Amino acid sequence: MIVWPAIVTLVWLLVVAPLLPGIATKTRAWLTGRRGPPLLQLYFDLGKLWRKRCTYSRTTTWMFRVAPLTLLMTTLGAACLLPLDGSHAVLRFSGDFIAFASLLALGRFALVLAGLDTGSSFEGMGASRDVTFATFTEPALLLGFATLALLSGSLSLTGMFGTAPTPAWTAGAGHVGAAQALIATSLFLVLLAETARVPVDDPATHLELTMIHEVIVLDHSGPDLAVILYSGAVKLMVFGALVVGVLIPPAALSGVRAVAALTGGLVLVAALVGVVESATARLRLTRVPQFLVTAAALSALATLLVLLQ
Amino acid sequence: MTLFFLGIALTALGGAAAWLLQGRRRIADTAFAVLAVLGCIAGLIPAVGALAGRAAGGVAWDMGPATGIWAFEIDALSAVFLLVVFGVGLANVLYGIAYLGPERAHRPVGGTHFLTALFLAAMALVVTARATVVFLIAWEMMALTAYLLVVFEDEDRQVRRAGLVYLAATHLGALALIAMFALWGSWAGGFTFDALGGAALPAGSTAAVLSLALAGFGMKAGLVPLHFWLPGAHASAPSHVSGLMSGVMIKTGIYGLLRVIQLLGGIPAWWGWVVLSLGIVSGVLGVLWALAQHDLKRLLAYHSIENIGIILLGVGAGALGVAYEQPVVAVLGFAGAVLHTVNHAVFKSLLFLGAGAIARATATRAIDRLGGLARRMPVTWIAFLIGSVAIVGLPPLNGFVSEWLVFQGLLAGAAVGGPVRGAVLGVAALAVIGGLALACFAKVTGIVFLGEPRSTAAAQGREPGAGYLGPMVALALVCIVIGLLPPLVVGPAMEVAAGIAAVTPAQLPAILDPVHRGAWGIALVSGGLVALIAVGWAVRRALERRRPSAWSETWACGYAAATPRMQYTAASFAAPLLRTFARFSGIRTERGPATFHSHPFDLVLERVVRPTWHRVLEVAEVIRPVQHGRLHTYLLYIVGVLLALLVYLWRGAPS
Numbered sequence: 005m006i007v008w009p010a011i012v013t014l015v016w017l018l019v020v021a022p023l024l025p026g027i028a029t030k031t032r033a034w035l036t037g038r039r040g041p042p043l044l045q046l047y048f049d050l051g052k053l054w055r056k057r058c059t060y061s062r063t064t065t066w067m068f069r070v071a072p073l074t075l076l077m078t079t080l081g082a083a084c085l086l087p088l089d090g091s092h093a094v095l096r097f098s099g100d101f102i103a104f105a106s107l108l109a110l111g112r113f114a115l116v117l118a119g120l121d122t123g124s125s126f127e128g129m130g131a132s133r134d135v136t137f138a139t140f141t142e143p144a145l146l147l148g149f150a151t152l153a154l155l156s157g158s159l160s161l162t163g164m165f166g167t168a169p170t171p172a173w174t175a176g177a178g179h180v181g182a183a184q185a186l187i188a189t190s191l192f193l194v195l196l197a198e199t200a201r202v203p204v205d206d207p208a209t210h211l212e213l214t215m216i217h218e219v220i221v222l223d224h225s226g227p228d229l230a231v232i233l234y235s236g237a238v239k240l241m242v243f244g245a246l247v248v249g250v251l252i253p254p255a256a257l258s259g260v261r262a263v264a265a266l267t268g269g270l271v272l273v274a275a276l277v278g279v280v281e282s283a284t285a286r287l288r289l290t291r292v293p294q295f296l297v298t299a300a301a302l303s304a305l306a307t308l309l310v311l312l313q
Numbered sequence: 314m315t316l317f318f319l320g321i322a323l324t325a326l327g328g329a330a331a332w333l334l335q336g337r338r339r340i341a342d343t344a345f346a347v348l349a350v351l352g353c354i355a356g357l358i359p360a361v362g363a364l365a366g367r368a369a370g371g372v373a374w375d376m377g378p379a380t381g382i383w384a385f386e387i388d389a390l391s392a393v394f395l396l397v398v399f400g401v402g403l404a405n406v407l408y409g410i411a412y413l414g415p416e417r418a419h420r421p422v423g424g425t426h427f428l429t430a431l432f433l434a435a436m437a438l439v440v441t442a443r444a445t446v447v448f449l450i451a452w453e454m455m456a457l458t459a460y461l462l463v464v465f466e467d468e469d470r471q472v473r474r475a476g477l478v479y480l481a482a483t484h485l486g487a488l489a490l491i492a493m494f495a496l497w498g499s500w501a502g503g504f505t506f507d508a509l510g511g512a513a514l515p516a517g518s519t520a521a522v523l524s525l526a527l528a529g530f531g532m533k534a535g536l537v538p539l540h541f542w543l544p545g546a547h548a549s550a551p552s553h554v555s556g557l558m559s560g561v562m563i564k565t566g567i568y569g570l571l572r573v574i575q576l577l578g579g580i581p582a583w584w585g586w587v588v589l590s591l592g593i594v595s596g597v598l599g600v601l602w603a604l605a606q607h608d609l610k611r612l613l614a615y616h617s618i619e620n621i622g623i624i625l626l627g628v629g630a631g632a633l634g635v636a637y638e639q640p641v642v643a644v645l646g647f648a649g650a651v652l653h654t655v656n657h658a659v660f661k662s663l664l665f666l667g668a669g670a671i672a673r674a675t676a677t678r679a680i681d682r683l684g685g686l687a688r689r690m691p692v693t694w695i696a697f698l699i700g701s702v703a704i705v706g707l708p709p710l711n712g713f714v715s716e717w718l719v720f721q722g723l724l725a726g727a728a729v730g731g732p733v734r735g736a737v738l739g740v741a742a743l744a745v746i747g748g749l750a751l752a753c754f755a756k757v758t759g760i761v762f763l764g765e766p767r768s769t770a771a772a773q774g775r776e777p778g779a780g781y782l783g784p785m786v787a788l789a790l791v792c793i794v795i796g797l798l799p800p801l802v803v804g805p806a807m808e809v810a811a812g813i814a815a816v817t818p819a820q821l822p823a824i825l826d827p828v829h830r831g832a833w834g835i836a837l838v839s840g841g842l843v844a845l846i847a848v849g850w851a852v853r854r855a856l857e858r859r860r861p862s863a864w865s866e867t868w869a870c871g872y873a874a875a876t877p878r879m880q881y882t883a884a885s886f887a888a889p890l891l892r893t894f895a896r897f898s899g900i901r902t903e904r905g906p907a908t909f910h911s912h913p914f915d916l917v918l919e920r921v922v923r924p925t926w927h928r929v930l931e932v933a934e935v936i937r938p939v940q941h942g943r944l945h946t947y948l949l950y951i952v953g954v955l956l957a958l959l960v961y962l963w964r965g966a967p968s
Binding site for chain 1: 764834
């Protein structure tokens with residue numbers, strides 16, 4: 005069964021996704037007393053890169069060229085599994101949240117292999133850091149989903165986010181609200197790591213040795229790089245939608261109002277990313293696992309809260 | 314059943330032909346290949362039939378008082394494992410014919426082929442035997458042929474050591490099994506599986522049976538901490554034997570556990586929690602230790618421990634479902650375990666065969682000496698990449714389908730409530746395993762195949778012949794087909810699981826339907842993904858034709874004289890994760906003024922098994938003088954014992 009509202013919503017969000025990194029950067033600039041690049045900067049960058057040609061290292065193989073595509077398609081696939089319009093995902097089935105996490109993991113695998121394909125130590129270093137941190141974000145994400153499954157009794161993202169709103173903070177169900185708050189916090193920390201933001205990574209850094217995400221894609225150029233940058237924006241949108249979805253179960257609203265609420269929520273999440281970036285410094289690389297274990301611990305706490313209730 | 318025995322006979326005959334005709338190489342190889350193909354196909358037909366619901370009746374012969382009744386039967390559970398034995402086994406056997414070809418210069422290989430055929434036959438008998446004595450005979454035959462195959466390169470001291478550790482471990486496991494069957498049989502009053510299954514056991518005996526089963530079958534499966542024999546044995550064996558051991562043999566341990574669960578009917582909940590915990594420990598530690606390895610085949614061996622952990626997570630969830638009477642949880646858990654068993658057999662054999670091709674082409678298994686093989690061995694590279702994506706459990710391949718089932722088994726309790734919901738904690742473990750496995754296979758594929766060659770050996774790597782590539786491509790195709798069309802396998806796996814969990818056919822559709830729809834969802838996601846990437850590839854081809862790409866060097870901050878030795882290494886790639894888990898990663902480092910070495914070691918083997926073994930030897934040293942081989946002391950013992958007996962009889966005899 006094709007759900008047109010879900011498809012229209014997805015297209016709308018895919019169009020506005022490149023705005024989100026712009027909002028984060030702008031917030032960060034304002035709070036640190038600068039003017040910052042225009043909100044639409046990422047659109048300009050994408051347009052410019054798309055018109056250029058690619059430059060490849062002679063060391064690379066087809067892996068290097070197929071990786072950006074894989075990243076884009078897996079990210080889009082993951083977006084298709086989210087109930088963005090409040091009632092349905094484009095695709096929904098029992099256990100689709102596992103497909104969600106695995107699709108994102110496949111995108112990472114492809115990009116990491118593309119990094120190693122160049123034979124550069126910088127990219128090897130970035131790849132190594134990326135897979136290290138993913139080891140911690142993945143349990144945080146999946147425990148969050150598991151807790152939502154326990155709360156809703158459903159094994160599909162549409163059931164977890166899209167069905168009847170859970171009675172948060174009402175009498176006798178305080179643990180539900182507490183668990184949701186914990187999951188939302190954990191997912192926000194996962195978002196910071198997955199979209200390469202401060203305090204895990206710094207999108208504005210200019211030293212190869214300290215980069216993580218930026219350095220994996222160091223040798224990508226032209227349309228390939230545009231595809232990677234756009235995928236990053238979509239990933240921010242996807243994780244933002246998860247955070248918003250936990251806090252405002254979209255089923256509480258319907259139709260256009262749900263979409264408007266989600267869009268507004270996404271803007272707030274992006275602004276919050278900017279606030280975090282201006283308020284904190286980047287963590288030392290050896291400290292990042294501790295930060296991410298915190299995210300996993302928050303999810304685990306939510307799980308225990310629901311299990312023991 | 315006739316077809317099944319014909320298959321075993323043909324396979325064994327093929328092995329015998331390879332041995333007897335080994336003077337004439339071409340005839341021996343052809344005869345072995347043809348007979349093995351025919352034998353395995355003959356063996357596969359009844360297995361497929363049993364899975365399609367046309368189970369052949371069992372056979373039983375009374376072999377006299379010494380070994381009792383010999384019974385064989387192929388039910389759905391046996392059939393799944395037979396598919397693995399004959400299907401995946403055939404790929405390994407055919408590869409072995411090509412793989413051992415170059416060895417002829419050093420030693421005769423016909424005997425090895427014969428042993429391989431016997432090994433295959435023994436495993437087929439293990440999963441079809443329905444009486445304890447014949448089961449144990451087949452079990453020992455499997456263990457001994459495997460030992461003889463492991464010590465193929467017996468001029469190497471390491472190989473002989475690994476073989477001995479394996480032999481000792483497998484017999485310890487067999488002892489536990491003999492004890493289990495003896496106790497169980499005496500309680501049940503019969504030694505056929507029918508008698509064991511039908512018996513009402515005295516209170517407390519189930520615990521004994523289940524504990525011994527976990528020890529005996531767990532040793533064969535290689536779950537932590539009983540895995541210590543596995544990495545050495547799998548790394549030392551010839552690659553196709555590694556594929557057979559890792560892909561097929563260790564699964565007989567899983568078969569044993571599932572069969573015991575089915576025969577017992579009811580399972581206490583504590584056992585389910587124990588299995589689940591062992592699955593978590595094996596999965597996480599297995600993949601962490603794999604990440605620390607420098608030797609390609611040792612790394613793959615540790616991944617077998619990890620995958621046994623994932624299978625045990627499924628078995629544990631299933632057992633909990635049985636214990637708490639939640640058929641959904643039971644069926645999903647067991648189905649995940651069964652399907653992951655099959656999938657792991659396929660992709661792990663594929664990876665071992667790929668490792669063998671690399672070792673033949675470059676004469677090294679050290680990951681940090683390889684590199685750049687993607688250009689030199691393109692087919693091996695693609696096959697190995699498919700195996701890697703599958704083992705990490707990513708779409709669109711088969712590993713994802715079974716991990717998806719295991720995840721659901723762990724989470725299915727969410728909807729029904731009760732203590733079975735606690736299995737949710739396994740989800741975190743499975744997520745950690747997935748993350749670490751991704752890191753590990755990014756390291757392997759990235760360092761071995763991509764970049765520039767790190768040594769002259771790697772630079773000389775050449776694609777091997779069709780005898781190597783054929784089996785690898787066939788296994789890779791199985792990974793793809795199961796991954797793109799999961800409904801083909803999810804249904805049968807659920808039905809096998811329903812048989813283990815004794816779920817009635819009336820309950821089945823309610824459990825099956827949502828999962829079946831989910832399987833189609835997966836098919837849509839995987840197929841859609843492949844289609845979208847293909848479309849994207851066409852678009853970028855068109856774009857590239859319009860604006861031809863430029864070619865240059867890899868960016869190194871403007872430094873243009875980079876050498877291949879300056880590339881990132883596998884050891885550095887894994888270092889951040891190993892440092893984070895330093896307490897458990899089992900790695901020893903040495904630093905000199907300008908050198909750095911890291912040596913992975915097995916924590917259990919070095920810290921537990923070896924010290925225990927030395928303590929046993931010390932104790933043995935103390936009682937050794939009793940047994941020093943002088944005839945007159947032995948005569949003295951005999952006289953002493955006789956005297957003691959006489960005294961006993963004289964004092965204690967009823968008057």
